Amino acid sequence: MSICTKYNKYFQVGQIKAGFCSFVANFNQLFFACYLGVGSQVQGGIILNLGDLKPIELLQLQANATAELKRREIVRTNNNPLGDYAEWLVANMMGLKLAENSKAGYDAISDAGVTFQIKARRVTPENPSRQLSAIRNYAEKDFDWLIAVIFNKDFNVINAYLVPHEAIGDYYPHRNHVNARVVVMSGAILQDKRVMEITEKFES
Structure with a gap:
């Protein structure tokens, strides 16, 4: 039995049965928002602790959530959705066109x-590191600017920066063991006048 089948029960709102039940994963809790079959007004809801779910049910939930994000064209792969989500968010907020997945x-x-x-990083109380994923082939100058987006544990943007290509080379040398440059969005680079904070572009 899938998690959708197990928890897609009818909820009574007065004498009317709530029809469609949508769910969204939010780390420690799963919120089921129930809507009347005849309309879209929220009539009631329940909160389900993810700790109550079996491992297979958590995997099903993750797979279904990723599939829905792909259907909405928010993510483009089945990998960790943070990178795809950041690209989609930046493109929409800054009026950019996303490159093809195969474009290096x-x-x-x-x-x-x-x-x-x-590049994106999600910081948490357990891991506050602002290290971004590796930047490869830096010397080829394939991009003009780096946009670094820092999310909190709930996927809200807490900082975003626009960093010129040349500034990366000034602060982060090539690391042979990873064959790339590794950018950390903290310290001296944030004081560089060439680096612009653009967090306000992501404020709703």
Whole structure:
């Protein structure tokens, strides 16, 4: 039995049965929002602790959530959704066009032809590191700007920065053991006048 079948029960709202039940994973809890079959007004809901679910049910939930994000064209792969979500968010908030998945070196491009590589990091109380994923082939200058987005544990943007390509080379040397440059969005680079904080673009 799938998690959808197990928990897609009818909920009584007065004498009316609530029809459609949608769910969204939110780390420690799963919120079921129940809607009347005849409309879209929220009539009631329950909160389910993820700790009550079996391992297979958690995997089913993750797979279904990823499939829904792909259907909405928010993520483009079945990998960790943070990177895809950050690319989608940046493109929508900054009016950029996403590159094809197979395009190496940059993730988005402006109407003027300016190219951007987009990196994201989710910080948590357990792991506050602001280290981004490796930037490879830096010397080939495939992108003009790096957009670094820092999320909190709930996927809210807490900082976003626009970093010129040349600034990366000034602060982060090539690391032979990873064959790349590893950017950490803290310390001296944030004081560089060439680096612009653009967090306000992501504020709702």
